[in-house]
Amino acid sequence: WLVLATIAFNLSRAIGTLASTELGKARSGTIRRKLISIPARLSTSARKIALHLPSSWPWETGWQALFTAACGPPRTATI
Secondary structure (H helix, E strand, C coil): CHHHHHHHHHHHHHHHHHHCCCHHHCCHHHHHHHHHCCCCEEEEECCEEEEECCCCCCCHHHHHHHHHHHHCCCCCCCC
16 A cells, blocks of 8 residues: 555656646645546537536646646657
């Protein structure tokens, strides 16, 4: 269980760093409250799954940045 707890901690650190600079220093509970526990609704239409986020959600920009970093196109290589 210690290995799983360490992996969960490291993933929450990575999520916070990808979302914004202020969440990079946040505690695990804050990251869980702001980015992981999102008040969203899932819907399906024409074999597609849509995630409906709230319109006035205060942490939308951080979540969008995290989603773009995780699911967007790969970053360009720098040498």
